[in-house]
Amino acid sequence: MLKYVYLAIVAFVLALIVVNMFRKDDKSFKKVIFYQIDAALVMVTLLLRLFLIK
Amino acid sequence: MKKISRNIISAIVLCAIVIALVIALAVVFRSQKEVEPIYPGPGVTDIKMLSTWFPKLEGTAGDTEVYILDSGVEGASMLVLGGTHPNEPSGFISAVMLIEYCQPQEGCLYVIPRTNNSAFTCTDPQEAAPMRFYIDTENGTRWFRFGSRATNPIDQWPDSEVYVHAGSGQTLSGSETRNINRAYPGREDGNFTERVAYGITNLIQQENITITVDLHEASPEYTTVNAIVAHDDDETMDLALWTLMDVEDEYGMAITVESSPKNLHGLTHRELGDYTDTLALLMETANASQGRLHGAMSPELVVSGKDKFYYRASRYGAVTVPYSEEGISLSERCARHLSCIYYFAYEYMGDAGYLDLGDFPTYDDIIENGIGAYLADPE
Numbered sequence: 001m002l003k004y005v006y007l008a009i010v011a012f013v014l015a016l017i018v019v020n021m022f023r024k025d026d027k028s029f030k031k032v033i034f035y036q037i038d039a040a041l042v043m044v045t046l047l048l049r050l051f052l053i054k
Numbered sequence: 055m056k057k058i059s060r061n062i063i064s065a066i067v068l069c070a071i072v073i074a075l076v077i078a079l080a081v082v083f084r085s086q087k088e089v090e091p092i093y094p095g096p097g098v099t100d101i102k103m104l105s106t107w108f109p110k111l112e113g114t115a116g117d118t119e120v121y122i123l124d125s126g127v128e129g130a131s132m133l134v135l136g137g138t139h140p141n142e143p144s145g146f147i148s149a150v151m152l153i154e155y156c157q158p159q160e161g162c163l164y165v166i167p168r169t170n171n172s173a174f175t176c177t178d179p180q181e182a183a184p185m186r187f188y189i190d191t192e193n194g195t196r197w198f199r200f201g202s203r204a205t206n207p208i209d210q211w212p213d214s215e216v217y218v219h220a221g222s223g224q225t226l227s228g229s230e231t232r233n234i235n236r237a238y239p240g241r242e243d244g245n246f247t248e249r250v251a252y253g254i255t256n257l258i259q260q261e262n263i264t265i266t267v268d269l270h271e272a273s274p275e276y277t278t279v280n281a282i283v284a285h286d287d288d289e290t291m292d293l294a295l296w297t298l299m300d301v302e303d304e305y306g307m308a309i310t311v312e313s314s315p316k317n318l319h320g321l322t323h324r325e326l327g328d329y330t331d332t333l334a335l336l337m338e339t340a341n342a343s344q345g346r347l348h349g350a351m352s353p354e355l356v357v358s359g360k361d362k363f364y365y366r367a368s369r370y371g372a373v374t375v376p377y378s379e380e381g382i383s384l385s386e387r388c389a390r391h392l393s394c395i396y397y398f399a400y401e402y403m404g405d406a407g408y409l410d411l412g413d414f415p416t417y418d419d420i421i422e423n424g425i426g427a428y429l430a431d432p433e
Binding site: 002003006018021022024025029032033036037039040043044047048051052053054 | 060061062064065068069071072075076079080083084176208211212
């Protein structure tokens with residue numbers, strides 16, 4: 001049961017990250033792209049766990 | 055406006071890269087679920103699943119094959135547990151050798167090559183461990199998985215902060231929650247790992263297993279290595295000590311016998327001896343690929359056991375076993391396990407009758423010819 005609670009948390013965090021990646025931002029593009037790359041790297045690990053691959 | 059659209063384009067491109075990466079990684083990680091072939095030899099009379107003794111395991115990653123080598127002559131029985139920790143390959147390979155080569159003449163041999171089946175499907179994080187290693191046989195090369203010490207977190211997640219052993223209340227690090235050799239005797243309604251342990255305990259009880267041998271490896275700097283750990287009842291200690299004298303006399307094989315600590319719970323040599331009538335024994339060999347001092351990790355290191363950093367450490371007295379420039383090969387580690395298994399059977403003189411494992415290679419034979427000489431050729 002706890003496993004599914006944790007998976008729900010992972011899905012929620014993943015959704016926040018994706019929404020955040022697409023939000024409007026006043027910062028320079030150079031800054032934004034580095035934040036987006038950081039977010040993408042986190043997404044890989046979260047997706048692997050969400051789909052119970054790793 | 056232009057700035058916002060660039061952000062969105064980069065986000066879309068990065069999401070596409072993430073999806074491609076996840077697909078590529080999924081293919082790699084899933085490949086470890088492919089099961090290496092084991093070719094049952096002439097001694098195998100039946101193959102059952104562990105769920106036969108605990109039906110709740112059926113269809114789960116914890117269900118695992120139990121090979122039965124019944125001589126047809128009444129006598130004692132032995133259960134060999136390989137792959138308790140799939141990052142300790144000599145236990146797994148010794149179990150495979152028994153399945154493919156051994157033909158008992160009296161009594162019955164049970165072999166579980168992948169005791170923690172789930173742990174074969176992943177590797178330990180941050181160890182740079184290979185997913186597979188290779189052994190040459192007479193007519194080809196066999197591949198085997200190099201797995202993890204613990205159950206795959208996909209099958210049991212999350213770990214608790216502190217692991218509490220159900221039978222004793224002993225507390226250990228949370229990561230031990232997935233270590234099957236801290237879960238015995240197991241629980242019917244416990245977590246995944248405890249349920250697998252419970253299945254094995256059921257098998258031992260229902261089949262009246264006379265002797266249980268759990269095969270392990272440890273790093274060369276560990277203190278309990280090149281050792282037999284025996285449950286502290288007189289009959290088990292006698293069996294271990296007679297075996298020690300036999301292998302020292304016959305092969306000059308240095309080995310120690312240690313008594314199972316009373317206050318270290320969850321291990322086979324403690325709990326199976328306490329909760330069942332089996333004579334519970336555990337063996338440890340020295341595996342350089344498992345230690346903290348080795349150089350680059352590779353399939354070759356797993357098989358050759360040869361590492362220049364361990365050799366250097368041995369000259370400073372930092373390892374607890376003799377470690378030459380040639381290392382400690384997988385063949386030598388399997389030879390230690392198999393020689394002791396042979397003598398455990400040979401020396402058993404209890405009420406259950408005799409256990410004769412039949413024609414069996416000696417310690418010297420296995421080292422000279424290599425363990426691959428006693429495995430089946432790949433099909």
